[in-house]
Amino acid sequence: MNDFNEETLEVAVIGLGSMGMGVARSLLRSGITTRGFDLNPEALDEFAKAGGDVASDLADTVRTCRVVILMLVNAEQCDSVLFGEGGMAEAIPQGSVVLLGSTTSASYAKALDRKLQAHGLKMIDAPVSGGAVKASVGELSIMASGEPAAFDICGPVFEAIAAKIYPVGDEVGAGETVKMINQLLAGVHIASAAEAMALGMKAGLDPDMVFEIISNSAGSSWMFQNRVPHILQGDYSPKSMVDIFVKDLGIVLDAGKEMKFPLPIAASAHQQFLSASAAGYGKEDDAAVIKVYPGIELPKKQ
């Protein structure tokens, strides 16, 4: 049964959260036969309505797929869908490619590559950047590493889901390492945007004015411009959650420990996200890290 159709590319997306759903929709829009799996029945409904194929279990989802994209929250989930009870590693056709779209550590990516090789599978670590909106319009940035033969197989997939592919090396793990560098900065920039806006409010400045001036000054960052509006609107509905940066800065700091390398600023930002999560804001938008700064009155939801 482990067989794929040589004529038509079939792709599976495992994990239909906001990022996975966007990727799946982009594939469908490109005319690629796309199968999907998620534990959430509502996500499966949405996917089916968009024209996706829903199978009864993980193995049936991937049985004819040349490319299997993992869009899961973390390494544990990836291990579980591949090698756990009812896992799909055995069902994926020999020679197919597992595309690791999740942000994990580079060392996990390398270990996963070895396990997949033992199953006759190729792997590309391809963490994505851009958020749910870019995912839904097929304009993600992807930092990908792996062997050239695997890249060849994934060509049409990348074309469907990404505006920009950065091929960062032939060796699995490099993609995750670059993503980690990005997440170090992204996390520090969100936490320091919150710290700066909080200080401005404490000092009695109008936060809208501060936002406008800093956006046009040397203190600006991509994250400052993207996240501070959530604070100004008092809108902490999760575009990306506090707990994602608890995880991603955790990956950064674990890598630092592994390499014996000091990362004091990343560590300090991580503590702020941990504080926010401990205070009960883990599932809110990551801009809610500003709520750990005490004694200020934040803008209310309009």
Add this chain to the structure above:
Amino acid sequence: MNDFNEETLEVAVIGLGSMGMGVARSLLRSGITTRGFDLNPEALDEFAKAGGDVASDLADTVRTCRVVILMLVNAEQCDSVLFGEGGMAEAIPQGSVVLLGSTTSASYAKALDRKLQAHGLKMIDAPVSGGAVKASVGELSIMASGEPAAFDICGPVFEAIAAKIYPVGDEVGAGETVKMINQLLAGVHIASAAEAMALGMKAGLDPDMVFEIISNSAGSSWMFQNRVPHILQGDYSPKSMVDIFVKDLGIVLDAGKEMKFPLPIAASAHQQFLSASAAGYGKEDDAAVIKVYPGIELPKKQ
């Protein structure tokens, strides 16, 4: 003698470093009679060659000036030129405006305003952003606060030196407070850019590649794009020095202490600039903060 010409606006620039010289040149280009003062004779020469008027001492520099711009490194220097031995506070014509272009604390700006009022002088705190290049072409961003009558007097000056004026309030101190928020972010972004690039090098990634990818990703910041090229070129000739951020993040943290407000990320970045200064890099470009990350080989000067 304390008198100004009602017909023609005369302006003094005190401090002809890279920022002050740029401001002075922009004033001269606009046809404004500009006097200058600096302790460095080479700076005075350059200023005179550009068409500026050089007087024999501070008092003679300002005696006919309607606007006196302070472009000095810190509050101590401002106090010294105004109220120290041979200081100029007495010599500035009544009703003239002192424009505080330096980055100081808001509480210093407020105290200075009170002292200048006692001398019959107005004040605007007008810290600038944009760096030496923008200063020299008259395109600074200025965050200015003070009474409207003072703004009216300074109109032609702002027009000559700035691309954008942000009037942040009628009360002296607000300009410095906004600048402080900007400097918190600018300092954290430089230090975290260094930390991220250092981690990438430690992990064996090509730093040019990392720079290109992050510049186009959510981890980017104004400072990342501006300062990382110095690291890639191994060029630490000071565009802006490490010790400037030792000072500016120091101002941020002092303000936090005054307001009893925690700023853990700014504090962590400040420690990195202090480490760099302690290691002997205080007068190098602020991108030299990367030199405190041990065990990596930085790109050499080409």
